[in-house]
Structures are given as C-alpha cells and as structure tokens.
Amino acid sequence: MNTTDTQHQTRMQRKKEVVDARIAEAQEERGVLILLRGNGKGKSSSAFGTLARSLGHGQRGGVIQFVKGRRETGEYRFFRDHPQLDWHIMGHGFTWETQDRNKDIEAAQAAWATAEQMLQDENYHLLVFDEMSYMFKYGYLDTAPVVEALKKRPRHQSVIITGRTMAAELQDVADTISTVQDERHAFRQGVKAQPGIEY
Numbered sequence: 001m002n003t004t005d006t007q008h009q010t011r012m013q014r015k016k017e018v019v020d021a022r023i024a025e026a027q028e029e030r031g032v033l034i035l036l037r038g039n040g041k042g043k044s045s046s047a048f049g050t051l052a053r054s055l056g057h058g059q060r061g062g063v064i065q066f067v068k069g070r071r072e073t074g075e076y077r078f079f080r081d082h083p084q085l086d087w088h089i090m091g092h093g094f095t096w097e098t099q100d101r102n103k104d105i106e107a108a109q110a111a112w113a114t115a116e117q118m119l120q121d122e123n124y125h126l127l128v129f130d131e132m133s134y135m136f137k138y139g140y141l142d143t144a145p146v147v148e149a150l151k152k153r154p155r156h157q158s159v160i161i162t163g164r165t166m167a168a169e170l171q172d173v174a175d176t177i178s179t180v181q182d183e184r185h186a187f188r189q190g191v192k193a194q195p196g197i198e199y
Contacts, residue, residue, distance in 0.1 A: 031125075031158035032175035033150055035166050037133065040180035041198075043162040047128045048075045050160060055084055059125035062118045063087045066111050067131040073199045088114055108140035116145075122154040133163025133170070143169040 001009070034050075036043040051061050061084060065076075079085055090111030112135070118127055135141040147169050150159060161170065171177060187193060 030155050031153070033170075033173060034158070034160045034176040034178070035133075035170060035174045036160060036162045036178050036180065037164060037166045038178075038180040039164055039182040041182070041185060042180050043164075044075070044130050046178070046180070047130060047160045047162050048079070051079070051085075051126060051128055054126040054158075055079075055082060059084065060123050061085045061126045061128070062124050063128045063130065064111050064115050064118070064132070065089045065130045066108065066135055074196055086118075090114065104138070105140045108135045111135075112141055112146070116149050119149045119153045119157070119159070122157070124154075124157055127157065127159045129159065129161045131163050132161045133166050136167040136170075137163075137165050143167045146170070147173055 034047075036046055051063065054061055061082075063079070063085065065088070076087060076089065080087055088111070090107055111132075115127070115129055115132075118124055136143050136146075150170075150173060153159065166174075166177070187198075193199065
C-alpha cells in the first residue's frame, strides 16, 4: 500500500470512529419536527421525498397543503391513491391571486382544524404541513395553539412544515431546521413554470 492509500485509510478510520461515536450517543427514539424554510426552490419537494421514504417503510402519512389549490400538482397526482396516505388541499391559491383576506383566513382555519385532528391521531407516522408557515406570516393563524398541539402529538409522530419564513415559536421547538437558499432560478430568466418541475 502506497503512502497516499495509507493516509486515506487513516483519515477514513478516524472519520468512522467519530461517526460511530455519534451513532452510539443517539439512542432516543421519537418523532421529530422538521422545518424546511428559505427562498430557494425545493422545500416541498424535500418534504414529499421524505414522505415517499416513510411510505416505503409501510408508515401512514398525511398531507395538508395550506396554499396550493388552483391546480393539481404532480405530487398530488402521484400520491393521491396511496392506501397509507391522506391528502388534503385546503388553500384557494396564492394570496395575490385570491385577493380575499377573509376567504384566506377561513381556509387557513379549516386547514388547521384538520391538522389539529391529525396531530392527535396516533395512526399517523409522518405529517406534512405544506406552506403552513405563511399562515403565521400573514396573521391567519396564531402560533400558540399550533406549538401546543405539536408538543402534545403522539411521541412517534414526525411533522414537516414548509415555507419561506418560519415563526420564531416554531423554530424554538423544532428538532431539525434546513434552509434552502436561492442562488438562481429559471423563472427570473424568463423560463415558464412547467409541470414536473414547479408543480
């Protein structure tokens, strides 16, 4: 074995020891609260990828889309007939399209009523509250009852919340927070939103 190979093997052995130690320390088993935020593209896509992973393990899932509502998305078409998944499209569309605050608040509250029930149901392993963060940003929902329900959910249940901004109260109780950054987007270069990519 030459010097380069020996050095590589030594580095990888050290790395393995660090990783193994961290794995040994992480012994708690429970659901987690994941926040996917930021201006970049891919937050909902990440959530639905995790949902696919969960369903692949035979777990039960639930989705509530708080904003999307004007057209059937590709993910909805793909997942809608899955026997282990309940999918609710509660929004009326983007706020700049509805231009009706009262209607948006009513839709948000109806969506939250459904979400609250799901958070009390131990049959669900993973819940995705897509674009829920906007409900707090626009003042359609209060954070306090949401945080309380998240804290009281079944111990094994995981929840993913997506949206550009996240209320500080949600960040305080989150287990994992990932930020998707926007460095470039085809739309700003004049490329039309297209099925299979944006929806």
